[in-house]
Amino acid sequence: MLRIRNGGSWEDIQQEVARRLAATDxxxxxxxxxxxxxxxxxxxxxQTLRNINRTFxxxxxxxxxxxxxxxxxxxADA
Known part of the structure; x- marks a missing residue:
């Protein structure tokens, strides 16, 4: 688990969520x-990432x- 820096906004959180989702696409x-x-x-x-704004x-x-x-x-061919 990773906590974002203190003083972050919901916009910062959503940007990080979007980045993490894109990284797993x-x-x-x-x-x-x-x-x-x-x-x-x-x-x-x-799904946990998508729910962050409803969880906290x-x-x-x-x-x-x-x-x-x-x-x-x-x-199997290798």
């Missing part, structure tokens, strides 16, 4: 070899979730 592309076992944790991480009453209270471990499916 590639794992949902059809050609990314995401291990299916990682999908539920990644889905939960992204103040930007100073916000604690960001930790990105789950991302594993790639091993290529």
């Amino acid at each position: 590639r794992y949902y592309l059809p050609d990314f070899p995401l291990d299916p076992a990682c999908r539920p944790a990644l889905d939960a991480y992204r 009453e103040s930007p100073d209270e916000v604690v960001f979730p930790t990105l789950p471990e991302i594993k790639k499916v091993r290529n």
